Amino acid sequence: MRTITVNTSKAYEITIGEGLLDQAGAILKKTSGGQAAVIITDDIVAELYAGRLANSLAGSGYRVTQYVIPHGEASKNGNNFLSILNFLAEKKITRKDLVLALGGGVVGDLAGFAAACYMRGIHFAQLPTTLLAAVDSSVGGKTAIDLAAGKNLAGAFYQPDAVICDISLLSTLTPQVYQDGCAEVIKTGAIADKVLFESFETPINTQLEKVIARCVEIKRDIVVEDEFETGARKLLNFGHTAGHAIELLSNYEITHGSAVSAGMAIITRAASRMGICDAQCARDILSMLKSYNLPVNTRYEAADLARACLSDKKRDGDRLTMVFPAKTGKCVLQEVRVDELENVLRLGLEAEAD
Secondary structure, X not given: OEEEEEEOOOEEEEEEEOOOXXXXXXXXXXXXXXXXXXXXXXXXXXXXXXXXXXXXXXXXXXXXXXXXXXXXXXXXXXXXXXXXXXXXXXXXXXXXXXXXXXXXXHHHHHHHHHHHHXXXXXXXXEEEOOHHHHHHHOOOOEEEEEEOOEEEEEEEEOOOOEEEEEHHHHHHOOHHHHHHHHHHHHHHHHHHOHHXXXXXXXOHHHOHHHXXXXXXXXXXXXXXXXXXXXXXXXXXXXXXXXXXXXXXXXXXXXXXXXXXXXXXXXXXXXXXXXXXXXXXXXXXXXXXXXXXXXOOOOOOOHHHHHHHHOOOXXXXXXXXXXXXXXXXXXXXXXXXXXXXXXXXXXXXXXXXXX
């Protein structure tokens, strides 16, 4: 078991190990207190793990209720957000009580935003059940819902009381959901740690605890430096600008991990052609993505992607901050004018045939 402390505006601990779900009640009683706990989860995870979590919470004296959403990105919407707020009010949840996100990134983002807004903020904890959520979305306090114009356009920075990552829960992931997580793991190594990146030559699923812990440490360090994403935290968006555009254009039929993988590949090829990184760096990233059967291209044209990118949160007037690889294990931030964006994306798309 590993424990990582995050010293942001609100300090908390991330616990990573086997068998933690059944200890969650005792852990949360110490970190959050309260009398009532609301489990927010999706229909798949509810059948697998909600009962065990409820038993652990009840054993520590909590009055437990749960709210279940359909799985998938489409559930991260305003209707479910308001429904959860009404549910909390109907159950007479108070500021001293606790909202728990048991699931992947969709559940974590939605539940976290509800916890941030209900009574202007109540206790909240993350229990990630996917690799993607374990290494990325459960850490750092970003919460959000999607709007018709784009992904994560309404949300709040809201740090949890605790993150409890029971890696044994990842054993039930489908191949697609596991691959989505691998995309975020590869992204983390690509932006900040060449040694970590090279370790992925050994299958990630054979070294889960070590890999998750290192990814969390990297994200922790970046978030502590830049909690509200005004600078260095933007590095975590490698592949995400084009990736979110791909998700939007597909009406979220393309999963987040697949879209981000394609986004990383497009931007990496563009960076190579622009002279930001050398050919070896590009080969390293593209080869690693391919080795995990992740996509490195998209069916969408540069003009369509550029239009979709205009809804990106990182846009500032006529400029957009983009993340480019500089060398294996290091990325850099570079502003791109909106009127240049289509050409940058075209470079990455045209290079698919190289």
